[in-house]
Amino acid sequence: RKPEHRLTRLLKDGRIDLAYQPIVRLADRSWVGCEVLARWPEDDTPTLRPDEFVPLAERLGVVQRLTDLVVERSLRELGSFLHRRPEFYIALNLAAEDLTAPRILPILREGARTHDLQPAQLRVEATERSFITPQAAIEVIRRLREAGHMVALDDFGTGYSSLGLLQEVTLDALKIDRMFVMTIDSPESDRGVISHIIDMAHSLSLATVAEGIETEVQCDYLQGRGVEYGQGYLFSRPLSADDLIHKFELAE
Numbered sequence: 001r002k003p004e005h006r007l008t009r010l011l012k013d014g015r016i017d018l019a020y021q022p023i024v025r026l027a028d029r030s031w032v033g034c035e036v037l038a039r040w041p042e043d044d045t046p047t048l049r050p051d052e053f054v055p056l057a058e059r060l061g062v063v064q065r066l067t068d069l070v071v072e073r074s075l076r077e078l079g080s081f082l083h084r085r086p087e088f089y090i091a092l093n094l095a096a097e098d099l100t101a102p103r104i105l106p107i108l109r110e111g112a113r114t115h116d117l118q119p120a121q122l123r124v125e126a127t128e129r130s131f132i133t134p135q136a137a138i139e140v141i142r143r144l145r146e147a148g149h150m151v152a153l154d155d156f157g158t159g160y161s162s163l164g165l166l167q168e169v170t171l172d173a174l175k176i177d178r179m180f181v182m183t184i185d186s187p188e189s190d191r192g193v194i195s196h197i198i199d200m201a202h203s204l205s206l207a208t209v210a211e212g213i214e215t216e217v218q219c220d221y222l223q224g225r226g227v228e229y230g231q232g233y234l235f236s237r238p239l240s241a242d243d244l245i246h247k248f249e250l251a252e
């Protein structure tokens, strides 16, 4: 069957799996939160990767349904853990559609209320590409922050409107894309871009989260440059909810 039919069916049945990748404080590698990552269910073969089915959901106009499922399922799996750990947050990826109208606000408000969470425990990540209707997106982000949620700009540096955008919208954090983190292992001369991205984040007083950290060299460089948080295989792969909770509690 065609991918679009299979995806429509899964979303209808609410069958999207989730993986959680820890986000660590680089200074001590403690887990401060995790990113929620949608996964095609393993028993529905052949599986599609998220970079295949998320854009497909967007094309089909059903990505808000995906977002709803991801919010609902992540809170079902981690809600009571989050309630017990008010310092720990989850970071949800939003699609462009989610930023065109305020409907994400009641969804997060209701989720926080049901599980008795602090709004700051529910973060969102928006990519530069998701600002398709910039004024609407800026307004949704303003209201998310007003409600106490944190907002991170994902894939920072890979878009084309970074600077203009950053002047118009107030954010909490920038996620430095893996593509720049990869350059850290190459010669000094290739580190110019990541160095500027870090400078820019600091000049805007935003927290920085570096993605895709795989080596100690990358980690050392980022820490030396004042990047506070990171995510990547060096610390942990994306985990199931049970593994995340178990490993978090073991590390305490």
Ligand code: G
Pocket (backbone or CB within 6 Å): 036, 037, 038, 039, 050, 051, 054, 066, 067, 070, 093, 094, 095
């Ligand atoms: O999980 P990683 O494996 O490969 O994710 C691939 C891409 O899919 C990333 O850009 C990530 O932001 C995106 N993605 C993963 N889960 C979700 C989700 O729940 N919603 C949206 N909109 N994007 C997601």
Ligand code: G
Pocket (backbone or CB within 6 Å): 021, 037, 093, 154, 155, 178, 211, 212, 213, 214, 231, 232, 233, 234, 238
């Ligand atoms: O939202 P976003 O585009 O940033 O999604 C993060 C993606 O990067 C996920 O697909 C995740 O599985 C992947 N990823 C996370 N850490 C690493 C890493 O250290 N190395 C590589 N190659 N991919 C990673």
Ligand code: MN
Pocket (backbone or CB within 6 Å): 035, 093, 125, 154
């Ligand atoms: Mn992300």
Ligand code: NA
Pocket (backbone or CB within 6 Å): 154, 155, 175, 177, 178, 211
């Ligand atoms: Na990213």
